[in-house]
Structures are given as C-alpha cells and as structure tokens.
Amino acid sequence: MATESTNPDQPVIKASQAGGAKTGADARVSGAAAADGTTIKRDSRVLRGVKATGWHLLLLMLSVLVLFPIYMLLLKAISAPLAYLAAGQPLTLVNPEWDVFARAWNGADLSSAMALSALVTLLIVAAQLLTSVLGAYAFAFLEFPFKKLMFVLVVATLLLPIEVTLIANIRTIRDLGWLNSVPGLTLPFVATAFGIFLIRQGFLGIPKDLRDAATLDGYSHMRFLFRVAVPLSKPVIGSFLVISFLGAWNQYVWPRNATDSRSWQTAQIALRTLATERIDELNLAYAGAVIVAIPLILLLIFFQRQMVRGLTAGAVKG
Amino acid sequence: MSDTQPISNPPKRLGQRVREALLGYAFLAPALIAMAAFAYYPLTQLVSLSLHRETRFGTNSVWVGPKQLIDTLTGEDFREGVLHSGLFMVYTVPLGLVLGVLLAVSAHRKLRGIRVYQMIFSSTVATSVAVAAVIFITLVNPVVGYFKDVAWLSLNDPDTALFSVSLSSVWQNLGLTFIVILASLQAIPEELNEAATLDGFSAPRRFFRITVPLISPALMFLAVVLVVQALQAYAQIELLTNGGPGSSTETLLFKIADPRGIRSVGVKASMSIGLFALTAIVAAMQFGLLSKRVHYGD
Structure with missing residues (x-):
C-alpha cells in the first residue's frame, strides 16, 4: 500500500532535486542582493519573526499536550486528596503535603521494591551484555558446524516473547520453587536475540584488515574480543545497554505473575499495589509514580545520545 | 546479509578448526541454554498444556486431544x-x-x-x-x-x-x-x-x-x-x-x-x-x- 503511493513520488523528488541544483545558485545571488537592499531585509525579518512566533505558539500548545498529564500527576500527588476533590479539582495546589514523596518512599515497601528492581535490572543487563557479546562474537568471527541453523534458532526467539510463553514459564519457575526469588525474576531474561543481533551488526562493521593484523600479531580470540572488538563497538553496546535497562526496569507482566508476596514486589508492581489497594490514598500512588520514573529520567538526561540511538536503531524489542 | 564470512580466512589446520568450533559453541552456550529453557521448552509445554485438561489446582491433568485448543x-x-x-x-x-x-x-x-x-x-x-x-x-x-x-x-x-x-x-x-x-x-x-x-x-x-x-x-x-x-x-x-x-x-x-x-x-x-x-x-x-x-x- 505504502510502496504504491511512494513510487510515483520518486520522479518528483528527483526532478526537484535536479531543478534545485540550478536555481540554488540564483537564490544565493538574490539573498546577497537582499542583504544590501534594506527594505527587503526588514520585510523578511518581520516575516521571519511572525513565523517564529507562530511556531513557538504551536510548539507551546504541543508541549502542554505532552506535559499536562505529568502536571496533573504532580499536582494531585502534592495536593491533599480530599481537599483537592472538594475544591473542585482546580489547576493549582490545594493544601500541599510536601512529605508525600517521603511517605510513598517509606510506605508500601516502595523503597525495598526500588532496591529489588535495581538489583534485578542490574543482573539482567549484566547477563544480557555477557550473553549478547559472546554470542555476537561467535556469529561474527567464528566458524562452527550448524552456524546458520543456530542463528535462525536464536533470531526465531523473537517470536516467543515472555507474553507468549508466560503460562508455561510460570509453571517452570513454580516447579523449581523460584516464585518470589531473584532467579525467578531474572533467569528468563538472561539472553536476548535482539542483543546478539544488534552487537553482531556492530562487530561485522569492524574492518577485515584489523582482524588480519591481530591474527598476525598472534592475538587470541579472547584478546581480540576484549582489546579490539568490544572497544570498537562501544556505541552499539552503549545503545544496547540503554534499551536493555529500559526493558528490565519497566517489566510488568512477568514480575506480576512470578511474585505473590509483597516483599518480592518490583517497583512497577509496588506501584500497582499503591494504585489499587489504597483507593483513599491515591496521592501516594501518584508520588510513587514519580519515584519509579526517576531512574529513567536520569537515564534520559545523562545518556540521551545512547538512548536516541538505541531507540532509533532498535525499538524492535519495544 | 545473514551469510557472514569469517573476517580472516587463512587455510586452517583441522586442530585449529576444531578448537574454533568449540570456542564458538562455548561462546554461544549461555544464550542457547537460556533460550532452550525459557523460549523453546515453554513452547512445547504450551502445546502439551493445551492438549490436557487440568483441574483448577493443577493436581490432575487429563488428555483431551486438540478439542480444547x-x-x-x-x-x-x-x-x-x-x-x-x-x-x-x-x-x-x-x-x-x-x-x-x-x-x-x-x-x-x-x-x-x-x-x-x-x-x-x-x-x-x-x-x-x-x-x-x-x-x-x-x-x-x-x-x-x-x-x-x-x-x-x-x-x-x-x-x-x-x-x-x-x-x-x-x-x-x-x-x-x-x-x-x-x-x-x-x-x-x-x-x-x-x-x-x-x-x-x-x-x-x-x-x-x-x-x-x-x-x-x-x-x-x-x-x-x-x-x-x-x-x-x-x-x-x-x-x-x-x-x-x-x-x-x-x-x-x-x-x-x-x-x-x-x-x-x-x-x-x-x-x-x-x-x-x-x-x-x-x-x-x-x-x-x-x-x-x-x-x-x-
């Protein structure tokens, strides 16, 4: 469908591109002329100012659309719940209770849930990094029997996300006695086809000459992996780490089913407890949502480049 | 795209090739084992579960064939x-x-x-x-x-x-x-x-x-x-x-x-x-x- 509509457009683009090459020079000439002619210059500046104001207005409206839900979250977290409702839900604070974040942190086991989530996330990210780098190296640099079959088997697991295998995996974990345990929360996620595939792509970008030179210098595979391949693939690995972190921290369906004890709640599941079990104290859930988002906010601020690259290269995992 | 040639391709002796294959599987083993346990085994389990009818508390399961599925x-x-x-x-x-x-x-x-x-x-x-x-x-x-x-x-x-x-x-x-x-x-x-x-x-x-x-x-x-x-x-x-x-x-x-x-x-x-x-x-x-x-x- 999309290809049909795309194809007729191609000649148009090419035509305008070709035309542009000719007229581009003219534009530069007239632009230079405009810089001398004061009237033209003033007009275009006014017009530019009007346009910029228009764009700012649109951007401000869109910012309100994106930020309004976050504003409501903060507003309702900090306002006293009953007083806020009684005041008819204004857009300003009502009887602010600034200690709500401390109460959310201490109540509902949120602090221990955050600690458990941090541990589980750290373990999953570390394990995925290890299995992905090693697996990617095997596929990129080593020859072994049934290599293509193995590659297909690895990539085909993309068809078996945890949502599909949930019912069976929960039984496995239960039979092993791993409900409410760190192995139960982490082991199903130690390997990812996405990571192997992404890092393999990075490894395949390493020039052949470099591998040959390393072989001549007597580098073992281990040494080549850690001294050459990994350092050269830092951008890809960085992107993968960010995506891996996002996925692990945000998990919901699996920890919801793999735990049934409050002391084994991850941060996302503790949020559910706050939101569903204390209907009279929803401000604690709102404050909890802010707290649970903080690690990702920090990630967005400090690893913006890796995050953008990771999301654009591989939102495949979702 | 998927047929990856080895980066270096000098003629290799048999021992070298065997060692490389072993290393390849050693590197792949962690991922393969995890995927076998948590992607492929559960898939077979799903099929088996769909062919059995189980009491709510999972004590008994009876073969019912593809009818339930x-x-x-x-x-x-x-x-x-x-x-x-x-x-x-x-x-x-x-x-x-x-x-x-x-x-x-x-x-x-x-x-x-x-x-x-x-x-x-x-x-x-x-x-x-x-x-x-x-x-x-x-x-x-x-x-x-x-x-x-x-x-x-x-x-x-x-x-x-x-x-x-x-x-x-x-x-x-x-x-x-x-x-x-x-x-x-x-x-x-x-x-x-x-x-x-x-x-x-x-x-x-x-x-x-x-x-x-x-x-x-x-x-x-x-x-x-x-x-x-x-x-x-x-x-x-x-x-x-x-x-x-x-x-x-x-x-x-x-x-x-x-x-x-x-x-x-x-x-x-x-x-x-x-x-x-x-x-x-x-x-x-x-x-x-x-x-x-x-x-x-x-």
Missing part, C-alpha cells in the same frame, strides 16, 4: 480478546503516528529554544507502561479523574473504556515516536527541501511529496512497534479498568495473564498459542519490511 480458538472468549486487541491497535497506531509526526515536524527547525521543546517531546520515554497508567488515573479515573465527566473518555462505559485506556499508551509512546521520526527527518538532506521550495512547491506539497515518502520507512517501523505493544498491552488495563466494565477491556493478553483464575491453564495455554500465531504474523510483516532494506538513521 480448537474450542478455545473458535470460542467467544478468544474472539473477544482478539477483537479488543485489534481495537487497541486501531486506537493507538494511527493516532500515535500522526501525533508523532506532528511533534517531530514542529520541532525539526532552527528556532531559539528548540532543544527545550525536543526534550519535552522526548520526555514520555522516561515513563513505563505502569507509570503512564497511574498518570492516567489522575485524568480518567471515574471517581477522581480530572476528565471524569467527559463522556467519550468514560471508563464506566463499555463503549468508551478501551479507547480511554488506549490513550495512556498513545501518550506514553509519544516520546518514542517523536525521537524516531525526528531522527528520520534529520536524515533528510536540507538541499532537497530548499530545492523544492525554489521550484515553487508549497509547504503542504513539500510535506506530502518529499517528507512523507522519505520518513515512510521510519513510520512503517514504528507501526510494527506500536502493533507489537498493542498486542502486549497489560499493565494499563489492569491499573485503569482491570478488564471491565464487564469484559469490555479484556484484550487477548489480559485474558491470558489475568491472575483472577477465571480460565483454566489449558484454556490459557490454548490462547497463548493463538497469541503466538498473531505474533508470528506481525513478525512476518516486520521481516518483510526489514528485507526491503529499511534504514533508520544513524
């Missing part, structure tokens, strides 16, 4: 789950893409403070599905929501509840769609638009004739991501409606993962096989896209 996949409950998952896609994918394009096109220009707008538009990637769902409690909860009296957002009405829930996903995905589309826009050579302007193309014509075709790979890619996310929607449903009113917001995954124990393990396993089939269809589409050399930025 067929009954489930042709039954009303499964059909409703697929319908709701499909509606969730219809609500989230087009709206998500349009808003993503609107945000990205607006923020793709030289303007004072544009980085601030870009940061704001990216901000929702810092929310998880559960966090976004709690945020939407403040907006659409029937008792305390800011928009509780807006009829078309009502969580109490079976006709509007699923749409209302889906808006939390639309909002949560704005950051992702914005980032991906903006990256795609930034990859368009500036001369192309300049040339079209000089050729007298109006802004809307430039947009539909140049911008849209050039970002269409990114849009197709995002469409697949959003479809997968719709298939995997769970937390927002549990937190906002818990499947209700009635079963009006029960998507297929919600029916499978629903912890209330309404459905037997055999039925849930049968539904999981149905979800697997839907996932495979989406993946086939995805593979079709990737094999058309979709390239997204970077």
